Every structure is written in structure tokens, then in C-alpha cells.
Amino acid sequence: MPVLAIFSALVIGAVVIVLSDLTFFERLRADPALALGSALDEVFRAYGALFTGALGSPSTYVDAFTSGDTARMTQAFVPLSETMLSATPLIFTGLAVALGFQCGLFNIGAEGQLYVGAMFGTFAGFFFAGLPWFIHLPLAIGFGFLGGALWGFIPGLLKARTGAHEVIVTIMLNYTAYNLISWILKVPGYQREGRSDPISKVTLDTSWYPVLIDGLRANWGFILGLAAAVLVSWFLFRSTRGFEFRAVGFNPTAARYAGMSIASTTIMAMTLSGGLAGLAGTSVVLGVTHSLTFGVSGGFGFDGIAIALMAGSKPRGIILASLLFGALRAGATPMQSITGVPIDLVVVIQALVIMFVAAPALVREIYRIRVPETTGLETFSQGWRA
Amino acid sequence: MTAAVKAAPAVIVDRKAIRRQRFLGVAYLLMAAVVAYFLTGDLQGSQTSTFLLKPAGNQGGLDVPSIVVPSLIVVYLAAAICAALGAIQLVRGFGARWAIVLGVVVVAFVFAFLTWAAAGKSMSLIGILQLTVQKSLPITFGALSGVLCERAGVVNIAIEGMLLSGAFTGAVVGSATGSNLIGLVAAALVGAALAGVLAVLAIRYRMNQIVAGTVINIFASGLTSFVASRVLQSHRELNEPTKFSSIPIPVLSDIPILGPMFFSGNLFYYLLFALIGLIHYGLFYTRWGLRVRAVGEHPRAADTVGINVIFTRYRNVILGGVVAGIGGAYFTLGSTGSFVHDMTGGRGFIGLAAMIFGGWTPIGGFLASLIFGFADSLQARLSILNVSVPSEFLLMVPYLVTIIVVAGLVGRVRMPAADGTPYDKG
Numbered sequence: 001m002p003v004l005a006i007f008s009a010l011v012i013g014a015v016v017i018v019l020s021d022l023t024f025f026e027r028l029r030a031d032p033a034l035a036l037g038s039a040l041d042e043v044f045r046a047y048g049a050l051f052t053g054a055l056g057s058p059s060t061y062v063d064a065f066t067s068g069d070t071a072r073m074t075q076a077f078v079p080l081s082e083t084m085l086s087a088t089p090l091i092f093t094g095l096a097v098a099l100g101f102q103c104g105l106f107n108i109g110a111e112g113q114l115y116v117g118a119m120f121g122t123f124a125g126f127f128f129a130g131l132p133w134f135i136h137l138p139l140a141i142g143f144g145f146l147g148g149a150l151w152g153f154i155p156g157l158l159k160a161r162t163g164a165h166e167v168i169v170t171i172m173l174n175y176t177a178y179n180l181i182s183w184i185l186k187v188p189g190y191q192r193e194g195r196s197d198p199i200s201k202v203t204l205d206t207s208w209y210p211v212l213i214d215g216l217r218a219n220w221g222f223i224l225g226l227a228a229a230v231l232v233s234w235f236l237f238r239s240t241r242g243f244e245f246r247a248v249g250f251n252p253t254a255a256r257y258a259g260m261s262i263a264s265t266t267i268m269a270m271t272l273s274g275g276l277a278g279l280a281g282t283s284v285v286l287g288v289t290h291s292l293t294f295g296v297s298g299g300f301g302f303d304g305i306a307i308a309l310m311a312g313s314k315p316r317g318i319i320l321a322s323l324l325f326g327a328l329r330a331g332a333t334p335m336q337s338i339t340g341v342p343i344d345l346v347v348v349i350q351a352l353v354i355m356f357v358a359a360p361a362l363v364r365e366i367y368r369i370r371v372p373e374t375t376g377l378e379t380f381s382q383g384w385r386a
Numbered sequence: 387m388t389a390a391v392k393a394a395p396a397v398i399v400d401r402k403a404i405r406r407q408r409f410l411g412v413a414y415l416l417m418a419a420v421v422a423y424f425l426t427g428d429l430q431g432s433q434t435s436t437f438l439l440k441p442a443g444n445q446g447g448l449d450v451p452s453i454v455v456p457s458l459i460v461v462y463l464a465a466a467i468c469a470a471l472g473a474i475q476l477v478r479g480f481g482a483r484w485a486i487v488l489g490v491v492v493v494a495f496v497f498a499f500l501t502w503a504a505a506g507k508s509m510s511l512i513g514i515l516q517l518t519v520q521k522s523l524p525i526t527f528g529a530l531s532g533v534l535c536e537r538a539g540v541v542n543i544a545i546e547g548m549l550l551s552g553a554f555t556g557a558v559v560g561s562a563t564g565s566n567l568i569g570l571v572a573a574a575l576v577g578a579a580l581a582g583v584l585a586v587l588a589i590r591y592r593m594n595q596i597v598a599g600t601v602i603n604i605f606a607s608g609l610t611s612f613v614a615s616r617v618l619q620s621h622r623e624l625n626e627p628t629k630f631s632s633i634p635i636p637v638l639s640d641i642p643i644l645g646p647m648f649f650s651g652n653l654f655y656y657l658l659f660a661l662i663g664l665i666h667y668g669l670f671y672t673r674w675g676l677r678v679r680a681v682g683e684h685p686r687a688a689d690t691v692g693i694n695v696i697f698t699r700y701r702n703v704i705l706g707g708v709v710a711g712i713g714g715a716y717f718t719l720g721s722t723g724s725f726v727h728d729m730t731g732g733r734g735f736i737g738l739a740a741m742i743f744g745g746w747t748p749i750g751g752f753l754a755s756l757i758f759g760f761a762d763s764l765q766a767r768l769s770i771l772n773v774s775v776p777s778e779f780l781l782m783v784p785y786l787v788t789i790i791v792v793a794g795l796v797g798r799v800r801m802p803a804a805d806g807t808p809y810d811k812g
Contacts (some may be wrong), residue, residue, distance in 0.1 A: 011489075016612065017607070020612065020613050020616045020728045021616070022617060022621065106596055108600075110721065120806035123577070157591055158789070158792075161793075162793040162794050163672075163794070164792040164794070167543070167790050168739060168742060168789075168792050169595060169792060169793070170737070171735050171738070171739065172739060172784070172785040172786070172788050172792075173789070174787060175732070175782075175785045176782045176785045178781045179778040179779070179781050179785075180778065180782070182778050183779065184779035204625075213567075234664065271521070302604070306598055306604060310595060327578075334682035339617065342611070342612050342615035342616050343615075344608055344612035344615060344727075345608075345612050346608075347604065347607060347608025347610040347611065347612070348609050348612055349608075350608065351601055351602065351604040351605035351609075352605070353606050354601050354604065355601045355605070356598075358593060358597050358598075358601060359587060359591055359593055362591075378417045
């Protein structure tokens with residue numbers, strides 16, 4: 001199914017590429033066959049650039065390996081490394097949203113939790129000087145988790161105590177987090193010395209995620225993401241607490257009669273979810289930018305929703321979906337610079353993929369598949385109800 | 387959960403009221419402390435703050451004098467008001483009049499802040515108020531769209547996407563046809579089309595309404611940005627619509643303060659006021675509205691007495707889309723004049739919050755939008771005034787207040803009972 005969803009999204013994306021070229025219609029009037037041919041050519045060039053930008057081109061790999069030059073071999077892996085780099089925060093935000101979904105909560109606030117996590121992580125990154133990396137890095141990561149967890153705890157607590165809907169509270173907390181960042185980036189001691197623009201101090205290199213291979217930007221944050229996915233998977237499907245999460249998400253009334261506390265489960269789920277989103281923040285700050293700016297998120301929080309939906313909130317699916325979205329992100333920039341097709345095509349494709357995945361009836365109708373499937377999406381909250 | 391809420395005995399309601407009373411009392415005292423401590427530090431006794439009440443460009447009309455106040459005294463006075471009301475609130479509460487008291491405290495707080503910011507200078511208060519209305523317009527359109535959908539029981543989180551598509555369509559169609567009116571109609575149609583998609587996904591396919599809305603938001607953001615950078619960058623002539631010019635209403639626009647705020651705007655202003663009145667009247671005083679509300683509160687009962695639930699929901703969601711599309715067109719045809727990538731900047735979500743804040747009513751939604759608009763306007767002005775206070779904290783206030791309202795810590799808002807639940811005729 002996901003393959004068909006991706007395929008359908010790419011086809012519609014192609015139609016969008018062709019139709020958004022205004023000269024296409026003029027050429028269509030002059031010579032339909034030629035116009036269609038060149039349109040197809042353009043689509044293949046765009047998708048080709050997207051593909052090689054995300055995964056690298058086969059010919060470069062072959063050239064690099066036959067030359068035996070290590071520098072060129074590393075160079076050939078740059079696109080793949082960029083894909084992993086973009087996928088890393090997505091794995092975390094995807095897991096964050098999925099954890100909420102499993103417990104019947106819609107955490108739209110991964111974006112804000114990511115911000116606060118990045119804010120805390122950055123602070124730990126530049127403040128604790130003189131530590132060896134094996135203490136400093138985990139400390140900074142822990143701070144990031146803490147910041148995100150704090151930002152997730154608030155809606156969890158409010159939902160449990162007062163019934164305030166987490167969607168509204170987390171949307172509001174997103175804006176609050178944005179203002180918080182905007183403030184702290186101007187506070188002396190947090191802002192970089194001698195700068196008037198909002199940018200934080202540079203984190204110390206002892207707090208950075210070590211790179212996987214010298215010369216590439218992909219780092220251990222990716223491995224941490226994979227580990228987090230395994231851990232979340234174990235937690236949700238093998239631990240007692242995780243069972244309670246899913247029970248509350250599946251049927252709160254039944255869960256309550258079984259003696260589970262909905263309030264404490266809700267609070268814990270939102271806190272953990274926020275913490276995971278906070279880790280996404282550290283993966284950007286400590287893995288890529290090494291300092292904090294407004295651009296830290298780049299929409300990772302909202303893409304996390306898309307990824308969790310697409311993966312049906314299953315950790316394994318989240319890794320695959322994050323790699324797909326990461327590849328689209330990594331390939332988009334080369335695609336724009338080579339073929340002139342704007343980056344935003346990727347967002348269109350992403351939205352279409354989610355739509356096809358979230359409404360399986362639609363895909364089944366298009367391809368005339370008869371097997372009914374469940375998406376695992378029916379479980380979480382409808383409307384604003386507590 | 388629902389059963390627990392229904393069975394809630396009177397004792398719990400009482401305890402909630404007491405908790406609210408304490409919370410508000412402490413909050414007022416805190417605000418008083420903030421005013422007395424932070425806003426008096428660098429003020430001298432002789433300083434005055436001047437507030438201009440006459441718009442800069444407006445030569446005609448009545449002459450409105452400026453307000454000149456002694457800064458320090460006013461700030462202390464505001465602190466005293468907040469403290470006194472906080473003390474009374476803590477001791478015995480204000481009962482049903484809590485909303486008025488809250489309003490007084492907030493106004494005192496904001497006025498103290500403005501006095502402090504304008505100490506020794508003059509500030510165009512009327513400019514801030516005008517900008518407030520201007521900024522609150524799209525938020526109100528969003529809130530109205532939400533009211534229409536949610537009163538019929540469909541959660542519309544796609545307002546943001548509808549606003550964005552409306553803004554895009556308004557600019558492109560308005561430029562291509564050379565008529566901003568056609569652009570406006572096209573924007574409304576596109577809003578309706580997106581709402582149709584939402585309705586089909588939510589009502590027919592019974593997809594989770596929040597997911598459906600989120601998908602529409604992402605899609606609208608992606609498609610408009612894509613077409614904007616692929617087509618509009620090279621064809622600038624497609625992104626230069628003529629804006630609606632302002633139409634001051636003859637007598638009303640001469641009223642001091644209110645005239646420049648509400649009655650000197652363009653078509654969108656009057657369209658909005660008409661819509662607010664129409665939806666308010668329609669929802670609460672007509673048979674149509676009674677039916678809509680019945681569908682949103684208890685669809686089974688509505689169905690039993692012969693109201694077509696599915697049809698009502700489709701119609702209301704699509705009407706909501708029309709309203710959101712018009713609100714989107716305001717961004718390009720009423721305000722800035724050209725489309726920019728993601729230009730709505732989350733106003734749709736704020737509109738959603740305003741709707742909840744306003745208790746799912748058109749007028750409440752408008753008032754709540756004005757509060758958000760005021761924060762927006764203050765942000766723009768404070769950066770000009772070069773105020774040293776971290777204005778970010780002031781800007782957080784509307785969002786935090788929304789959280790507090792949603793959490794029921796002050797007052798209560800009640801949502802339509804069947805909001806977000808798909809109807810199963812079965």
C-alpha cells in the first residue's frame with residue numbers, strides 16, 4: 001500500500017510540474033506530441049535530480065570506487081549522508097507524534113517541543129566547559145530531552161486535570177516556544193558575543209555528535225534515532241506501561257475499568273512525546289548547526305505528524321518514512337538548482353503521500369484493490385473532547 | 387469520560403469555581419506586582435506620556451485631542467487597581483461578573499505598559515488600534531469559518547490551508563482577470579472546494595477530522611509555495627492584483643476613535659461585519675440556526691425529527707470554506723497586495739483559538755480576534771518604539787490566556803456536544 005501511495009503521489013506531482021509550466025500550453029497548441037515528450041523529459045530530469053540528490057548517482061559511485069581514491073569515495077556518499085542527516089530529526093519527531101497517537105493523543109506541538117529542547121540542549125552545549133565528550137554529549141542530549149519533556153508535560157497535565165484539549169494547548173505552546181526562543185536569543189550570555197542578530201553562542205565541540213565517517217556530515221544522532229525507535233517499539237509493544245498507553249488510546253473506558261489511570265498515562269505519554277521531540281532539537285543543534293537560530297526547526301515538528309500518520313504509528317514504519325522524507329528533503333535542493341523545479345514540490349508530494357496513506361479507501365478505489373485494511377489511525381481523539 | 391462529566395455533582399462545580407477564584411486573584415496580584423516593580427524602574431516623576439488619537443493622514447473630521455498623562459502616577463494607579471481587584475477576588479470573588487473584572491484588569495495592565503513605553507514620548511494610540519482591527523480581520527474570518535463548521539459538528543482545523551489558498555487564488559485570479567472582485571469570488575470558491583474535500587473525507591470516508599484538516603493544510607502550503615516559486619517568480623504580472631481601496635462610510639467614519647478603527651476600511655471590513663451579524667442572527671434567531679445547532683449538539687435527535695444531518699454538515703462545512711476563502715483573499719486583495727510563500731503565518735490556527743476563546747459564537751470570536759490582533763499590532767509598534775522590555779513575553783500573553791481559558795481556569799466555554807464525531811445513520 002505505501003508503495004502505491006508514493007507512486008500515486010509522484011504521478012500527481014509530475015502532473016503538477018507539467019501544468020505549472022505556463023509555456024507547456026503554448027507548445028501543446030503548436031505541436032502536441034513534441035510538447036508531451038518534452039514535458040515527460042522535464043519530469044524525468046526533475047525526479048532524476050531528486051533521486052541522485054538523495055541517494056547519489058550510480059556512475060559517481062562506480063567512478064569513485066574504480067579510482068580507489070578515498071576522498072572521491074567519501075564524496076560519492078555525500079547525498080546519502082545528507083539524506084541520513086535530514087532523516088534524523090524526523091525520526092525523533094515522528095516517534096514523538098506516534099507515541100501520542102498510540103495513547104490517543106494528538107501532539108501537534110512537536111514543533112514547540114523541538115524548539116525548547118534545542119534551547120535547553122544549546123545551553124548545556126556551551127555552558128558546561130571542560131568536560132570530556134562522553135560526559136558532555138549525553139548531558140546536552142539529556143538537557144534537550146528535559147526541555148522537550150517539560151513542554152510536553154504542560155499539555156499532558158492540563159488534559160489530565162482539566163480536560164483542555166491537547167491540540168489547542170500544543171498549538172498555543174508552539175507560538176509561546178517561538179517567542180521564548182526569540183527572547184532568549186537576545187539575552188546576553190546566551191546570544192553570541194558581538195552579534196546583533198538572533199543567534200546563540202557556539203556549542204563546544206565536546207557536545208557535538210561525532211560524525212560517522214570523516215568528511216561526511218552524517219553523525220551518531222542518526223544511530224541514536226534508530227536506537228530510540230527500537231526503544232520506543234520495545235516500550236510500546238513489550239512493556240506493561242506501553243500496554244497501558246495503547247489500552248488508554250484504544251479504549252479509555254475499558255482501560256479505566258481495568259484499573260489503569262488515564263490521567264497519569266496521559267501525562268506520561270505527553271511528557272515522553274515532548275522529550276522525543278526535544279531530542280530532535282538536539283539532533284539539529286548538536287549534529288548540524290552547532291548553534292541555535294530560528295531556523296532550527298525547518299518544519300520537522302509538522303513533518304513528524306505526516307510521518308507518524310504514514311507509518312501508522314509503528315516505529316519501524318517511522319524509520320522508513322523518515323528516510324523517505326529525509327531523502328525528499330535532501331534531494332530537493334539539488335533538484336531546484338539543476339532543473340529549476342522549486343523545492344516546494346516535495347511538500348506537495350508529502351501531503352499527497354499522507355492523504356493516500358490516511359485514506360486507504362481512495363487508493364483501493366484507484367487501483368481496484370479489494371482487500372480491506374486497517375490503518376491503525378482510528379484510535380486517537382476525535383474533536384476537542386477530553 | 388463523557389459519563390463522568392455528565393454525572394458531575396454540584397460539589398465539583400463549586401470546587402472548580404473556588405479554584406478559579408483563587409487563580410484569578412493570584413494572577414491579578416502578580417500583574418500588579420509586575421506593573422509596580424518592572425514598569426516604574428526608569429520613570430522620572432515629571433515624565434508624561436502622550437497618546438495621539440487622531441490618525442496622521444486624516445485632515446478632515448472632528449478634532450480629537452491627544453491624551454497626556456503623568457507616566458509614573460498612571461503606572462502606580464494601574465498597579466493599585468490590579469492589586470485591589472486581586473485582593474477582593476481572593477477574599478470573596480466577583481461571581482458572575484468575573485469577565486468584566488478580568489477585562490478591567492487586563493486594560494489597566496496594558497495601559498500601564500503603554501504609558502511606560504511612551505514615557506517622555508508620544509505614541510499614536512489610534513495607530514495601534516487601527517492596526518489591531520486590521521490584524522484581527524483574517525483571524526475573525528477564520529473564527530467565523532470555524533463557528534460555521536463546528537456548530538454543525540465538524541472540526542475544521544484546515545482553516546489555515548483555506549486562508550492560504552484563498553490568499554493565493556485572490557492574488558492570481560485578481561491579477562489575471564484584472565478584477566479584484568473576480569479574484570475575491572474565486573478565492574471563496576477555492577475555499578469552498580477545499581472545504582468540500584474536508585467534508586468528503588470527514589463525513590463520507592469518516593476519516594479523522596483532525597488528520598483530514600492537517601493533510602489539507604500541508605497540501606495547501608506545498609502547492610501554493612510551489613506554484614508561487616515556479617510561476618509567479620517569472621510572471622510577476624500574475625501577482626499584482628489591484629487592492630480594494632478603502633471606503634470611509636460618510637458619517638460613521640467621523641466618530642472619534644471608532645470611526646478610524648472600524649468605518650474607514652475597505653470592502654473586507656464591511657463584509658466581515660455583515661457576516662458576523664448574519665451568522666449571529668442566523669445561528670441564534672432562525673430556524674436554520676436551530677437546525678444547525680441541533681445537528682452539532684445531538685445529531686440523532688435532529689435526524690429523528692427529520693433534519694438531514696449529512697446534508698446540513700456538508701452545507702455548513704462548505705459555507706465555512708467560503709468564509710475562510712474570503713478571509714484568505716484579504717491577505718492579498720485587502721492588505722499586502724501580493725502573494726508571499728506561507729504568508730498567513732498561522733492565522734488560521736489563531737482563528738481556531740479565537741473561536742474556542744469566544745465560546746463558539748461569532749461575536750465572541752470577533753472579540754477574541756481583536757485581542758490577538760492587538761498583540762500583533764503591539765508587536766509591530768514596539769519594534770518601532772525601540773522598547774527595552776522583552777516584548778516577547780507580552781506577545782506570549784494571548785496564547786497563554788487561550789490555554790488558561792481552554793483549561794477552564796477562568797470562566798468556562800462549552801463546545802457543541804457532537805463536535806468532531808462522525809454521524810452514523812445506522
